[in-house]
Amino acid sequence: MLLPEAKTYKELTERFSWQIPERFNIGVAICDAWADKEPRREALVYAEEGQPAHSYSYGALKRLSNQLANLLKSRGIQQGDRIGVLMPQRPETAFAHIAALKLGGISIPLFVLFGEEALEYRLKDSGAKAVITDESGAAKLEKIHGSLPELTTVFCADGAHHGADDLWAAMEGHEETFKPVDTRPDDPAIIIYTSGTTGQPKGALHGHRVLLGHLPGVEMSHDFLGQPEDRIWTPADWAWIGGLLDVLMPALYLGVPVVACRFKKFTAEAAFQLLQDHTIRNAFIPPTALKMMRQLDAPEDRWQLNLRTVASGGETLGAELIDWGRKTFGRTINEFYGQTECNMIVSSCSEIMDAHPGIMGKAVPGHELAIVNDAGEVLPSRTFGNIAVKRPDPVMFLKYWNNEAATQKKFAGDWLLTGDTGEMDEDGWIRFVGRDDDVITSSGYRIGPGEIEDCLIKHPAVAMAGVIGKPDAQRTEIVKAYIILKQDVEPSDSLAKEIADFVKIRLAAHEYPREIEFVDALPMTTTGKVIRRELRARAVETDDTGTL
Numbered sequence: 173m174l175l176p177e178a179k180t181y182k183e184l185t186e187r188f189s190w191q192i193p194e195r196f197n198i199g200v201a202i203c204d205a206w207a208d209k210e211p212r213r214e215a216l217v218y219a220e221e222g223q224p225a226h227s228y229s230y231g232a233l234k235r236l237s238n239q240l241a242n243l244l245k246s247r248g249i250q251q252g253d254r255i256g257v258l259m260p261q262r263p264e265t266a267f268a269h270i271a272a273l274k275l276g277g278i279s280i281p282l283f284v285l286f287g288e289e290a291l292e293y294r295l296k297d298s299g300a301k302a303v304i305t306d307e308s309g310a311a312k313l314e315k316i317h318g319s320l321p322e323l324t325t326v327f328c329a330d331g332a333h334h335g336a337d338d339l340w341a342a343m344e345g346h347e348e349t350f351k352p353v354d355t356r357p358d359d360p361a362i363i364i365y366t367s368g369t370t371g372q373p374k375g376a377l378h379g380h381r382v383l384l385g386h387l388p389g390v391e392m393s394h395d396f397l398g399q400p401e402d403r404i405w406t407p408a409d410w411a412w413i414g415g416l417l418d419v420l421m422p423a424l425y426l427g428v429p430v431v432a433c434r435f436k437k438f439t440a441e442a443a444f445q446l447l448q449d450h451t452i453r454n455a456f457i458p459p460t461a462l463k464m465m466r467q468l469d470a471p472e473d474r475w476q477l478n479l480r481t482v483a484s485g486g487e488t489l490g491a492e493l494i495d496w497g498r499k500t501f502g503r504t505i506n507e508f509y510g511q512t513e514c515n516m517i518v519s520s521c522s523e524i525m526d527a528h529p530g531i532m533g534k535a536v537p538g539h540e541l542a543i544v545n546d547a548g549e550v551l552p553s554r555t556f557g558n559i560a561v562k563r564p565d566p567v568m569f570l571k572y573w574n575n576e577a578a579t580q581k582k583f584a585g586d587w588l589l590t591g592d593t594g595e596m597d598e599d600g601w602i603r604f605v606g607r608d609d610d611v612i613t614s615s616g617y618r619i620g621p622g623e624i625e626d627c628l629i630k631h632p633a634v635a636m637a638g639v640i641g642k643p644d645a646q647r648t649e650i651v652k653a654y655i656i657l658k659q660d661v662e663p664s665d666s667l668a669k670e671i672a673d674f675v676k677i678r679l680a681a682h683e684y685p686r687e688i689e690f691v692d693a694l695p696m697t698t699t700g701k702v703i704r705r706e707l708r709a710r711a712v713e714t715d716d717t718g719t720l
Contacts, residue, residue, distance in 0.1 A: 173398045173426065174387040181525050181534060188388065188537035192566055197355045198362075198383045199237065199273030202424035204352065207234035215424055218263050219433040219450060221442075226263075233267050238350035239343040240271035240304075246346070247325045249302050251276030251353050254363065256295060256303035258282040258313075260434035261410055264329040264339065266420065268304040273361055273380070276353030280363045280375075283411040284309060290373075292316045294365050295323060297574060298375055304329065310336040357381035357566070363573050364413050366512045375573030376512045383421050385567025389516025389536040390422040393483040393508040394454050395523035398426040402480065405431040405446065406456040407438055413512050414485065419456050428454070440465040444475045453480045459487040460696065462505075463629065463636055466493065467658065472500050479503055483519075485510065486701055488604050490626025491529035507532050509604060513569040514561050514588055517541060518602055530623060534600045539565055543596050548584030556605065559594045560587040593620075610704050612641030613648045619683055621704065624675060628653060628685075631674050633661045638694045638702040642687060642711040652711050653685035654694060663690035687711075 174191070178184035206213055211231030218226045249255065255272040257279055259265040272279040280298055282291060284306075291312055295303070302325040303313060313326055314334040328336035355361070358379040365373040391397045397404070404423045408415035423430045431450050435442050443465055447455065457465070462484060465471065479501050485508040489497075497505040509518035509532045518541065520533035535541040542550045543557040551557040561568065563586050571579045582588055593605045605611055605620035612619040621639035628637040636656040641649035655671065657663060668688040676684035695706040 173391055173396065174384070175391045175396060175537065179524060181521070184392075184524065185537045190384075190538055190566060192357050192381055192384060194356065195354055196357045196380050196384065197273060197352055198380050198421065199270040199275075200352050201383065202421050203230060203233050203237060203267075203270045204274075206230040206424075206427055210427075213427060214429045216263055216266055217429055217431045217450065219431055219446065220262075221433065221436055225450070228263055233263075233270060235348045236263075236343070237267040237270035237274060238348050239346045240267060240339075241275045241350045241352075242346040243327075243343050244271060244275055244277070244302060244325075247302065249275065249277060249325070252278065252360065253302070254278045254280055254298045254300040256280045256282050256298075256300045256305075257411075258284065258286075258291070258303055258305040258309040259329060260284050260306070261415075261432040262306075262329070262434070263432065264304065264306075265410055266424075266430075266432070269416075269421075274350060274352040276355055276359070278360050278363055278377075280365075281411040281416055282309075283409055286312075288312050288316050292319060294373065294375070295320050298363055301325065302327070304339060305336065306330050307333045310334040355380050357384070358570070360570065362416075364416070364512050374575055374578055376569040377571055377573050378569050381566045382417065382569075383425060385538075385565065386417050386422055386516045387425065388538050389508055389510070389519050389567075390418055391426075392519040392521045392536055393456075393485075393506045393516075394481040395506070395521060397422070397454060397481070398428060399480065402426075402428045402453050403431065403451060404428055404454040404456070405433065405450065405452045407435070407443060407461050408456060408458055409434070413510075413515050414456065414458065417515060418483075418485070418508075438464070440468045440471070444468070444471050444477075447477055447479065448475045451478050453478060454483075455479060455481070456483045456485075459484055459489055459493065460636075460701075462489070462493055462497070465500075466496050466629075467635055472502075477501060481506065483508060488530060488532060488622040488626070490622065490629075492626055492630045494527055494529045508536075509533070509602070510567075511590055511592075513582065514565065514567055514590065516567060517561055517565075528601055530626065531601050531603045532594075534602065539567070541596075541602065542587070543594060543602075544584065544587050544589070546584065546589075548587040548589075553598045554595055556593055556595050556611075558584075558587075559590045559592045559602065559604070560584070561590065562586055563588060606704075610640070612639075612651055614641065614644075614650060614682060619651065624651060624653070624679065624683055624685065627675050627678050628655065628671065630678075631671050633657055633667060634671065635659075636694060638704060638707050639685065640704050640707045640711060642708070650686040651683060652687040652689070652707075654689050654691050654707055656692065656694065657690060
């Protein structure tokens with residue numbers, strides 16, 4: 173572990189210091205380092221739906237990744253070449269990333285639900301030379317291969333399909349030994365494309381040090397991950413930084429077995445069953461998934477859980493979900509915060525600090541955070557501003573791939589501007605308010621949508637909610653809520669008024685939603701965040717709801 177033993181946050185920060193070696197390779201650190209001393213140690217459990225679980229040791233991951241690295245090398249893939257990995261949670265996804273990194277290549281995690289245009293954009297922008305995928309991914313790639321002249325090699329883990337070579341057949345005969353490239357911490361390792369909530373996706377290029385930069389936050393959010401019997405799972409896809417660098421890679425580095433499972437369709441019942449069947453001790457569950465699980469009645473009476481830690485990030489949870497988590501899991505859900513460019517920089521840790529619902533946590537040791545204005549000037553305590561991180565920082569991205577202008581725009585002096593608004597109190601607790609364009613300005617008040625959404629889901633009829641500011645001539649903006657009702661609840665004007673009054677009583681008169689629209693679904697990013705800009709556009713286009 174990178175974090176020292178500590179009983180308080182103050183003690184933790186005082187004892188912590190970065191230990192970044194002169195040479196570091198993620199693939200070696202998360203695979204070979206364990207395989208060389210404990211080859212039979214369990215690394216990965218593949219819990220494929222409807223099939224018996226299969227366990228992979230570190231020794232097996234080393235052999236397979238070495239064979240794949242040798243195969244890629246034989247196809248002309250060299251240090252610095254980009255290698256796409258287009259698969260769900262499965263063993264091949266893990267050892268494909270490991271092979272690419274040991275080869276000195278730059279791996280590109282790609283989400284299986286991406287359409288052809290999304291894949292074409294990312295593969296063309298990155299200049300990917302190879303892609304390792306499954307049958308469904310190979311079918312998509314076959315249609316766009318002609319517009320990707322730099323893509324010379326496609327391997328399919330499900331056999332030879334749609335013009336792709338059979339991965340397993342191609343690996344046969346290749347040596348099970350491989351000498352990894354001796355990389356430095358700042359050498360390029362991974363390109364992770366942003367989810368595109370604020371425009372065209374950008375490729376955040378990270379160095380090998382990004383794994384070390386993640387470890388303090390991962391350990392903190394799981395009450396010092398790496399304890400005996402720890403075993404981790406997340407429903408977050410490994411194509412996103414939350415699945416890849418918050419779970420898979422740090423857990424493998426720490427020797428914690430990772431359970432891999434991609435449900436055909438995520439359901440609360442399936443999630444609880446997996447937690448029980450595989451004796452999961454640690455889980456990263458995004459807020460959207462928690463909200464879906466929360467809709468089940470008394471799950472603690474139906475499943476026997478053995479969780480030691482539950483962590484969540486991406487959106488603030490609020491008191492309702494925190495209370496539900498304590499009742500359901502018997503644990504306080506630790507919140508954390510970060511983004512693709514600079515992740516795992518804020519966290520709570522129930523082991524050493526009390527939860528503050530609605531407040532993300534404090535700066536993870538090793539990261540310097542502040543609330544700054546647009547010029548990068550630090551603002552006083554309890555002042556709204558940009559959540560910012562000071563460079564240099566091991567977890568911070570190197571640059572945007574092929575986009576120097578966007579890289580420069582991301583900084584104000586030495587402060588990386590996250591694009592999120594928040595405030596910090598005198599003790600260092602950081603409250604996330606929202607993205608710059610999510611903050612609602614109404615009658616002179618600045619209102620964050622998260623607090624209102626948290627209040628709304630406390631109403632017994634509400635399953636999920638998205639809140640935005642709708643332009644208003646008198647108030648600048650009014651609060652508008654888009655609400656998904658629970659099953660068997662019928663929408664009505666009287667229910668809308670009841671929900672609005674529910675918020676008015678519990679929050680403040682200026683924060684209740686003056687417009688409520690009942691919907692069947694909310695626009696979501698592939699990482700499970702509400703796309704509020706789409707809701708804002710919809711509110712402007714359709715102005716047919718009465719003001720409450």
